[in-house]
Amino acid sequence: MRGTSLALQAPVRRRRGFFCLCLPMNADLELLITLQRLDTAAQDAERRLADEPQREQELDARLEAARQAVTAAKERLAQNQSARRAIEKDVAMHQGRLSKFHEQAMAVKTNQEYHAVQHEIAFAQNEIKALEDRVLEGMLEADELTAGLHRAEVALAVEQQAVEQGQGAIAAERDQMKVVVDRVRVERSAVVAAMNPQVLATFERVSQRRNGVAMAPARDGVCTICHVRLRPQVFNTVLKNEQILQCDHCNRILYYVPATPSPADASPASSS
Numbered sequence: 001m002r003g004t005s006l007a008l009q010a011p012v013r014r015r016r017g018f019f020c021l022c023l024p025m026n027a028d029l030e031l032l033i034t035l036q037r038l039d040t041a042a043q044d045a046e047r048r049l050a051d052e053p054q055r056e057q058e059l060d061a062r063l064e065a066a067r068q069a070v071t072a073a074k075e076r077l078a079q080n081q082s083a084r085r086a087i088e089k090d091v092a093m094h095q096g097r098l099s100k101f102h103e104q105a106m107a108v109k110t111n112q113e114y115h116a117v118q119h120e121i122a123f124a125q126n127e128i129k130a131l132e133d134r135v136l137e138g139m140l141e142a143d144e145l146t147a148g149l150h151r152a153e154v155a156l157a158v159e160q161q162a163v164e165q166g167q168g169a170i171a172a173e174r175d176q177m178k179v180v181v182d183r184v185r186v187e188r189s190a191v192v193a194a195m196n197p198q199v200l201a202t203f204e205r206v207s208q209r210r211n212g213v214a215m216a217p218a219r220d221g222v223c224t225i226c227h228v229r230l231r232p233q234v235f236n237t238v239l240k241n242e243q244i245l246q247c248d249h250c251n252r253i254l255y256y257v258p259a260t261p262s263p264a265d266a267s268p269a270s271s272s
């Protein structure tokens with residue numbers, strides 16, 4: 001048998017809570033499974049803690065986008081208003097010219113002068129009408145822009161609330177994850193203290209090389225983490241959960257869980 005056996009003579013305990021096997025389990029193997037469960041919980045908690053700055057940045061970016069939408073809507077409305085003011089100035093200018101032409105019309109001496117003034121009056125009136133049409137268009141556009149600004153402000157308020165909630169959730173999770181990390185540290189020390197140092201060293205070595213996953217459940221003759229088929233003799237030995245055996249392929253320490261585990265069963269996160 002090529003699987004490494006480190007604790008052939010280790011004491012044996014029967015059926016403990018989370019595994020509920022019908023066969024007795026090697027005490028160190030049971031402690032290793034607990035150790036892996038604790039390490040996986042700590043890794044998950046640390047991963048969540050490490051993700052926090054990214055999640056906070058995403059919230060900030062959402063808020064910034066909503067703020068920018070409001071700023072852009074305000075700018076569009078301001079541009080519309082200043083364009084309208086400029087047109088209204090032109091209207092006033094043409095109206096000034098129009099009254100001057102009306103005065104001139106009263107003082108004309110010749111037919112030719114009369115026609116010339118009438119021509120100027122018609123031109124100024126057309127200009128004023130065209131400009132007033134543009135003012136009207138600008139006012140209609142201002143209504144749409146005002147509504148758009150209102151929508152952007154409502155969206156910003158909604159985002160502000162969502163972002164505040166998101167930040168609150170991150171802060172709450174941060175506290176929760178810190179509690180998990182602290183609790184795992186205490187529980188881990190107790191487990192480690194009860195373990196065979198040689199078995200622990202193997203676990204730590206494999207864990208370091210295998211991304212924090214040193215334990216591999218075996219099922220249907222296969223290492224469920226690296227998915228390599230075990231030799232029948234190795235799998236038959238693993239089925240008994242009496243020895244510390246490592247997978248020939250990934251070196252993880254093998255153990256057996258029944259095909260239909262209880263809901264309380266927890267196996268280490270998959271990774272190869």
Ligand SMILES: [Zn+2]
Nearest residue numbers: 223226247250
């Ligand atoms: Zn394996």
